[in-house]
Amino acid sequence: QLGTLPIVSIVLAVSFSLYGAVKKRLTIHPFSSIAFEAWLVTPVALWYLTAIDTTSWTFIENLTPTGLLLIGAGLTTSIPLILFSYGARLLPLNILGFLQYLSPTMGFFLAIFYFGESFGTAQLIAFGCIWVALILFTLSNQMTTRIKIKK
Structure with missing residues (x-):
């Protein structure tokens, strides 16, 4: 439907996959990771805050509600990431990959049913292909597990 290769979608899919795989393989403590x-994104975040508005640093002096929300956003974001790090170490990679489809799917349903985003044939085909592939993957994984158990 775009008429071009969806580069952003491909980059997101590859980066989420690699992030899950790296988290699974890391042997360091989740808080450390x-x-x-x-630490890696701090320079980018500081540049972005400065680029938006040179007075954006005044929240440190006054602790405005916006500044408190900014600080709270960091804490709110870190909690799920720490929990994901713990879970990534405990779950098999195929289950971890499957679970990473749940959040975008919930966002997708929220966009359609709550915010009234358009949902056409192209979106239905893409969404259907993704979930049919996930169902086939899950079924094949279960069949492989049963065959291994019988041997």
Whole structure:
């Protein structure tokens, strides 16, 4: 429907897959991995805050409601990431990959049913293909597990 290759979609799919795989393989403590991630994105975040508005740093002096929300956003974001790090170490990679489809699907349903976003034939085909593939993957994984158990 776009008429071009959906580069952003491909980059997101690959980056989420790699993020889950790396989290699964890391042997460091989840708090350490989140701290390292925060350290990596801090320069970009500081540049962005400065680029938006040179007075955006005044919240530090006054602790305005917006400044408190900014601080709270960091804490609110870190909690799910830490929990994901714990879960990634405990779950098999195929289950972890499957679970990463749930959040975008919930956002998708929220966009359609709550915010009234358009949902045409192209979206239905894409959404259907994704979930049919996930169902086939899950069924094949279950069949493989049963065959291994019988041997």
